[in-house]
Amino acid sequence: PASLEIDQKQVKPKGLETGKLETMTSESVGVQPDSAKEDSAEKPLNYLNSSQFTSELFKIEVKNFRPHTTVAMLKKRMQSLGLEPHKVKVMPNSWMAFVTFKNADQRDKALSVLPGHIWRGQALTAKLAKPKADPFGNAAAADSGQSSSAAKRPRLDTDTAADSKPAPLSAEAASELLRDAVTPLWRLGYEEQLKQKSQDMSSEVKQLTRQVAAVGGISAGSVEMMPIVASPVVDKYRNKCQFTVAWSPTQTDSVVVGFRVGRYRDGEADVYPPDTAAVVPTVIVAVVRRLQALLNEPDMKRRAPPYDAKRHVGCWKAATVRCNSSNRTLLYLDIHQPFLTANDTSDKTEMSLRDFIENRLQNGLLGDQDGCVASLHVVYTDHGGGETNGLWRHLGGDPDITETLGGLSFRVSPAAFFQVNTAAAEVLHNRIYSMLQHGESDSDNQSSALLDVCCGTGTIGLSLARYFSQVVGIELIADAVRDAQLNAQRNGIENASFVCGRAEDTLPREAKLLAETVSDLRVVLDPPRGGLQPSVLSTIRRCRSIRRLLYVSCCPRAARSNFVDLCRPASNKWRGDPFRLALVQPVDLFPLTKHCELLLLFVREPADAAADASE
Structure with a gap:
């Protein structure tokens, strides 16, 4: 479920909305x-009248662009016209998109520029769209x-x-509902889970080969799919969990910290504690229980109630807990800043709301007792929630925790990306190397270099550094690059360096520099779930020194267009020799769920072979 994972990114906070919100008590926002x-x-x-920001106020409908237009293409075209789109959603199987902006001026400018604009031979239309x-x-x-x-x-x-009011669920029914949402395969034995995932990946690969053939790409009909690799651990394996803070659906005026069951878009927001979720370690459950007890203290409920998703008011939104193999824990809490701004007291006899919250967290959650944490942080967010737009504050304890992976020590900071299954991540890295070496000997690596694109904090590149003469990591997020550099230093790895920047901008330069010193350049791509922008793939294809590429995908269906673009024939748009999908390897990092990592090895095909395949 989406609630288990969040994007690893942090930026400067935007201006906070300071409109007046109603003063709240636990009674006014309880189960009602x-x-x-x-x-x-x-x-x-009604939410449009709230003091909180919502881009639904500034949404337009754009029509009449050509088929197969992507979000990236439309966004880039609008930016070339001086527009600043906030979100772009292209509707499937249509010629329509919804575009939102951050204010009325930007929206109105788009409505004056886009109607009648000729793009790719089509005259665009644009009008105001109804809010959702x-x-x-x-x-x-x-x-x-x-x-x-x-x-x-x-x-x-x-x-x-x-x-009619739905009766509260029994403990047994709530437990089953939670397990179905968080661990949907819990009723199956692990061998049956692996069989189902293997079948799913096989179907995905077949669909991919059909799409490659449809665009005239090099035939991948003979692609070899290796047997799925099992996770060394099946339960209590998640080293990171994100929980929602809410009013309990079963107990009046009681705060619960747990997983949200159901989807917000379906109008469902019930939250249940994670005690029976088999993927959550015991140490994380202990932290959740201690936090939940603190948030249920009378003064805390009175002054800082949980965020109410139905009314868009309240203080606590989410709690994220990380742990390492030594059971040291890190906790960061997402606090809704507009609530603090509107409800902070000017009464000098009472501690300010922010000071009250921070003091109580420090006194109640730091220490060596059961459920206490080694590292405590809060992030004050404006609209949207999560760490993507918040102001971070370290409240106490260590600034981070340390995890050991493949004999190396890695810094795990609050927002850093780190595979949620540590034991399986080590297996994953070993498979990445063996696939890059498929059909070759280890001695071939003496003159090989590795480009780790979307490297995050450097776990893959640093784990494989001993096999290559040079490793260069490329990452967009500056904080992740700093973590990667620190991880290289703390492990004494001198042949690895990390560059901050957009892959399409930095990759050509780094590939050219490496090509001057090595004869073989290999690439590992480990992008977010949705894959990479076409511009990155186009850049990779133009780098002739790249002969092998290993793509790590946690959602092959979402990234399928990336795979097709790597294999499609050379053209004015897609310059450079195409790749051929040579080998596929599923690796199970997420037991009890339907998710699975898929490793795809692409090899560069000479131009004459590509021409033969096209014919």
Whole structure:
């Protein structure tokens, strides 16, 4: 589930909204199905009147562009016209996209520039788009039998709907619901899980080969898929979990820290504690219990209640816990800054809300007792939540924790990317190396260099540094690059360096420099779930010195277009010899879930072979 994982990125905080929010108490934001539903049912778009930022206020609808236009293409075109799109969503199987902006001026500028603009032979159209209804407003409207243009759901019998309130789940039912959401394969033995994942990956590879053939790429019909590699551990393996803080769905006026069951877009936000989630280590469960007890203290509930997703008000939004193999833990809490701004007291007889929160966290969570943490942080976020737009503050303990992987020591800071299954990550790195060496001997590496693109904190490149003459890591996030450099120093690795920048900008220069000293250049790509921008792949294809490429994908379906672009024939757009998919290896890093890492080895095909395949 998405709640288990968050993007590893942090940037400067944006300006905070300081509009007045209503003063809240635990009673006013507790479990209150009647009043909350009535407000939402009457106004499913009520969140637009909140003091919080929402880009739905500044959304337009763009139409009439050519088929197969991607988000990156549309965004780049708009930027070339001096526009600053915030979010772009191209609707599948259509010629329409929704584009949001950060303010009315940018939106209005787009509405004046885009209509009639000729792009790729098409005259674009643009108009204001209707804001998206709050999912909870939709659900509440359906429950109460009220209808609106924004909440288009079947009308219910108001006589029965008004009196119907879902009964709290029993402990057994709640436990089963949680396990189905967090560990959907928990009913299967591990061998059956591996069999199912292997079949899923095999189907994905077949679909990929069909798409490669459809674009005239080099035939991948003979691609070899190796047997799936099992994880060394099956349960309690996650070294990082992100939890939601909310009001309990089963106990009135009680705060719960756990996993959200259901999807926000479906109007579901019930949260249940992680005690029965088999992937969560015991040490993390202990931290959650201690934190939950602290947040249920009367003064804490009165002054700093949890964030209410239905009403978009409250203090605590999320808690992320990390642990290492020595059971040392790191905790960071996501605090909703607008709530603090609106509810901080000017009464000199009472401690400021921020000081109250920080003091109580320091006194209650740092130490050597059960459930206490070795490293404590908070991130004050404006809109959107998460560490992507927040102001970080280290409250106490160590600034980070350290983990050992493959005999190396790695710094794990709050927002750093680190594989969630440490034992399986070591297996993954060994497989990456063996696949890069497929069909060759270790002696061939004496004149080989490795480019680690999207290197994060350098775990892959540093783990493989002993096999190559040089390793260069490329990463966009400056903090991750600093962590990688520190990790290289603390492990005494002198043949690895790390560069901060966009891959399409830095890769050509680094590849050229390496090609001057080595005869063989190999690349490891470990991008985010959705894959890389086409510009990065185009850059890789133009680097003739790259002969082998190992792509690490945690979601092959989302990144499939990347694989096709690497294999499609050379053209004016895709210059450079194409690659051929030679070997595929599934590696299970996520037992009890449907997810699986897939390693794909691409080898550079000479131009004459590519021409033969196209014919």
